[in-house]
Amino acid sequence: MKKVAAGVIVVVLALAALTSVANAAQTSLENLQAAFNGESNAHARYLAFAEKADTEGYGEVASLFRAAAKAEEVHAANHAVVIKKLGGTPEAKMEPAVVGSTKDNLEAAIKGESYERDTMYPEFLKQARAEGNRDAVQTFNYAKTAEAEHAKLYSEALNNLAQSQGSKAKDYYVCSICGYTTARIDFSKCPSCFNDKEKYQKVS
């Protein structure tokens, strides 16, 4: 009788452990899917914003939107790799981009990037750390670092919007590994992922 009871306890404990592991994986997967969806939509939205900036004569701002779009594409691809590793399929629900004036678009972009930098990715990171999921931590961290830089670049662009009227395209550089975005490469290794600066792609 005691042996049967002990056996039942072992089975129950094993099932409980298995369920907790499955829930943890599910959570990581959900966060990654949400991030993949957000990055995929941001990519499309920024390309639409770039087009609008071009038509309004803000060449420099258009370049910045294109560079950020490239970075979001890198983030989405990085998230997709981890989603597949966890056994999921990356899925994005593409929504039509709401395009306003370039000023409105910059303000919307700053709001979105600030939310990702201050709320979304920090929480995703906390969760991924709790699960000990290194791949998720890395891809979320790369995205968070780049989004912080985007928010900074967008804010500068918004402050100098009047001066950039009639400007031509400007060169930006995007790390093809982590999506870090910068206007000048004054380092030998990427500050975010420490890969060689040769991994940077020029976007104008």
Place this chain on the structure above:
Amino acid sequence: MLEFPPIPTWDALHPLIIHFPIALLLTVPVFIAVGAAMSPEKGRSYLIAAMVLLLAGTAATLVAVETGEAAGRLAERAPGMEQVLEHHESLAERTRIVFSVLSVIFVALVGTPWLAKRADTRLTTTILPLAFLVLYSVGILLLVNTAHHGGRLVHEFGVRAMVAPTPVDANASLPAEKERDRD
């Protein structure tokens, strides 16, 4: 009951390995100074010990830089911390290069008389090692500054390696749920 902790991953190895280059490379000058103060015959063994410590310390530096970059990829950036991290990384790179060069010089310094089958003299066991110590001070300066910035990252900015899962508040709603609520 005592048991072995889990084997650390490559990125989690950084906080364990960094103490080796600091301890080993700071001990080297002591052995060189003692060797230089002794007679050529007795001093040689101290110089050989210094060479072994230098090679081990340099090897540990190579591992520390590589594991540091891996740990840095997982370190969440915060305002002010980014500059310190960049400085730490660039100093670590320079430290690695300088100690690699110093190792080559010192191996040549200790090994040449032996290869040439010449007896040790004051020049090879005292004057040249003391001159080497002057060069070595550049490495020490880089090493302690790298360590200082690493210490700032940990103790001032709370940067931690991912050694084990970090528990979160079980009652807090999941980030993905919040994300859905926001939409």
